[in-house]
Amino acid sequence: MTSITDLITYIFLFASLNFEVFLLITYFENRLEIEKENAWVSLGVKKYPTVTIIVPCWNEEKTVSKTIHSLLSLDYPKNKLKIMIVNDGSTDNTWQNIQKFKNNPQVEMHSKENGGKHTALNFGLSRLKTDLVGCLDADSYVHKDALKNIVVYFQDKETMTVTPSVKLWKPKGPLQLLQKVEYSFGIFTRKMFHYMHAVYITPGPFSIFRREVFEKLGGYEHAHNTEDIEIALRMQKSGYKIAHAHNAMVYTVPPSTLPKLLKQRIRWSYGFIKNATDYKNMFFNRKYGNLGVFILPMAAISIISVLTIASISVFNLGHMFFNEYIRLQTVGLNLHWPFANFDWFYINTKLIAFVGIVTTIGTISMILISKRMSEGKWDVGMDLIYFLVLYMFIAPLWIGKAVFNALFLVKASWR
């Protein structure tokens, strides 16, 4: 029994270590490129393209004003930037709250019946007159330089979409701090995917598209509530280039409680699984480059490996605690200083210990590189500790539930 679980663990550890090594090689290959990009972005553009930002809102009375204020404070020529608020049938005071912007020439407002985020976005797209278009969820805020930095990337005629770096708005408490690490890790991986031409998510907050993307490929789809994964896969399938602007910052309000976080993540993971199924012919297809042969398959494998390794770890931990409980029950507590009889003999020297250490070091270095990339400094705080200690126990919860939903819920609804 032990050897089979060990073997499975090793195979998955090998796969994830290989992925880490691949990302790190990509980083070292493009290290100077990142510096060059920073310099390039700081030069700015000569001619600013016209941009519309659609703000779909459904019951966002608390955050919507702040979102719009952040858009209005963008460092971007006012005559080139339009803000289109689409009220998707809110039942709270969202519509009343945004009336204060009605005299602002930059702001345009519409109200429609509730139909879901993708319908609100399509509503906005149908009224589009600008070169570029993006969306900002009403729970997110932009850094004033974000748009200015993004449009630089559109100087490359082939680039059809530019994704921003999403960070958290004032994270506090263990749950939000661990997400902070996850997001900065996301900035790193997305930048590496950028160099591999393999970005497969254009995050809801502030990804900016050329108008022709929607003219040629059609509008947003429901896409299992993750239209931002679907549109990216659709673009990749058509060979459109997606770039990542690591120095364009967008802030999003993180879920504050575990149930809210789980709900959000189950939606994401479920959306990925379902969209990946819809686009399954991209998998292992050389036509789609690194995305097809490596990134998508790895994303799928990581779902299985997270679940397997988590189950094995939980089982082992449970076993250990059970044994300790039995010992305590049988012979009671024997307090002695644990290092008094220290003997190197009892240090774990199994293969898994060494591989685990290397994988962890790899993860920590990538997190540090991400922090350096997104914050310009190396900084180690409690967030890293929360991430390393808690993430492996929380992530399997939503991945497991999403897999369960994807496998069984559809069938259940047929009956």
Added chain:
Amino acid sequence: MVQNISSKKYLYSFIITVIIFGTAIYLSNYFGQKKLAEIRSIQDKIAIDILSSETQFSLLEDSLCKDVGVGSLSTELGNLENKLTYTENERGANDSEVQTLKRYYSLLEIKDYLLMNRISEKCKKTPLSIIYFYSTDDSCPDCQREGYVLTRLRETYPELRIYSFDYNLDVSAVKTLISIKKVKNQLPAIVIKDRAYYGFQSIEDLEKAIPELQILKAQTASSTTATSTKK
């Protein structure tokens, strides 16, 4: 549009991963072998200890007890037992190295047991020993708990010699011991002064079965007080 796939990078990352894994396997084996070597060296030390005591014993056949006391028995058995159990958990009970080490360990235990009995007989002291039979398979759910009890007992009474044997171990000397002591295959089984006890025995049960332990406890307590008063 067919995109560029950097085959070289895939190859490099694969090779680097293989090297890391290879190094990890090498290190793990290296330390695994080191641990086995340490166990072997403890076993050798015990073998020498036993041989030395036996020889001393034969040489001084008629001499006084104080020359060859129970104190001349090896003190490493407990340490060896712990390390062997740890290794068995780490490498699995079916590992051939573990099996060999266990056989050797069982023989050392029997020799130590016989020697201790001879010394005790000569010195007219009651031998303080427990023989414990266990099994590593699922047939003995209580063996784990009994193991905890005996470990604790060994920590509390270092003078008490505990000999543990895998009931199913394929060593003829162990089988002979089982038949001499008439131990039935009802595990865990504990033999104290030629009487067999079956099923789980708590610390209190065992302390009751060996009343000498109470005296030992009192002695240890008084000696600790004595030393602490000296300070």
